[in-house]
Amino acid sequence: MAIALRGVRKTYKSDHGPVEAVAGVSFDVADGEFVSLLGPSGCGKSTLLMMLAGLEAPSAGHLAVGGQPVAGPRRDAGLVFQDATLLPWLSARENVLFPIRMMRLREEAYRERADRLLATVGLRDFASRRPAQLSGGMRQRVALCRALIHDPAFLLMDEPFSALDAITRDEMGLVLLDLWERSQEPGRRKTGVFITHSIREALLLSDRVLVMGRRPSVLTADVPVPFPRPRAPGVQDTPEFTAIVARLRGMIEHNLRDAA
């Protein structure tokens, strides 16, 4: 499911007048590609993702998913936010099945898949637990499973690991990498857009990293990630990895300096 953005702008109306959140962003994501968006806080990344999800309309420009203009929420999208946003009174399994319920599909048909997904992220024994009984990392794993339950063609993730501590966060990066690479079946490839502030996370997970400048945002760099898949965790310790991290950091600092 390829994604295309052309001259996308978004201006919010607020009490203090209009806020230009996104100013003319164009990029493509190929079918089966995983792309990270890296950029300073408030530069309009979440806004961009909401527009891709069909939850916000662009003020100008054009967004298309799978060749179709985005005209509202689509059922073949999976969403993950910064907070797990689980319903506290539902078990992990019921939370994973929540989209199925909301989409008025038969829950029984997906129960097995829910358990399988939970098992893949190491939560086999926690399926009946409620969120309060899970750690932050576990909750975010449940949210990942929930986003994947209906086998969406594309996955939109807005800083899904930002609220976690550093160690859990690294672990979750690997969980997502594994989940992603497993889910890429030939003929049914998923497309991913991942927002993060972490350069390392972006590099570990993505096929391509897009760098955004200060608000109102424009794209300032488009960096392909050369590491073949499936990737091992060790890739992060290679000199190539470190070199690209340094290059990206340089670009981001350059952006900030220009803006200042």
Add this chain to the structure above:
Amino acid sequence: MSDLATTPVAAAPPARAAVRRAAIGQGALRIGLPLAFAAAVLGAWELLVRLYAVPEVILPAPSAVAARLVSAWPFLLTHAVPTTLEALGGFLLAAALGTALAVLLAYSRLARLALYPNVVFFQLIPKIALAPLFIVWLGIGSTSRLAFSLFIGFFPVVIATATGLAAAPPEMLRLCRAYSASPWQVFTAVRFPYALPFVFSGLKIAVTFAIIGVIVGEFITAQAGLGYLILFAASQAETALILAAIAALCVVGLALYGLVALAERLVLARYGHR
């Protein structure tokens, strides 16, 4: 990660018995201490009344009140029935109508703009002062007391429920939208369950208000009920009977509150945040 050499730390087996003993100790303290304090106050009251030979009209000893409670038991029960039923009826109506208005406020911007400030205004005014109006409008029968207790129980339910219906995290609502959930699904699966703790705190206020409403109504005019009994006993200078009726009223109040608290426990066991 797992290939790191780890030295298992021999954890001491948790002293279960000690933990349980401590828990029981805490429980005993939480229940026992307030009871002991209340008993001490009653004891001091009894002692002082006897010591200074306070006349029973001014202040009967707890033992005298207890004796009256026993002797007037059937009588108190007869009067407790209308009070309880009217309060319960007023409360249930307040709960139903209050929730309904809160839902309207949550879903209609126009209704919210027009009504919510007025609801808050009514919540703030001393509604007791309006009781005589209800009697003027609805007569001296139980209808006026029911309506008045509905009236004062209504506002806390509306405000608490309306607040609760706005408590669902926006990201959760966004998620629902992304999965094209219908407004009814969002209401039943997300917004109302999120509101439940708020709803119950409103209901707990409403149930005590509903009883106050009935008693005030009975004070103004009634032929039966605990409020009526209290006024009647006061006119006869039967202080022990007043206190016995108040004790009966406490039982009614606790019972009704207990029912709501029990419902809360049951519902929040399913829809709570734990």
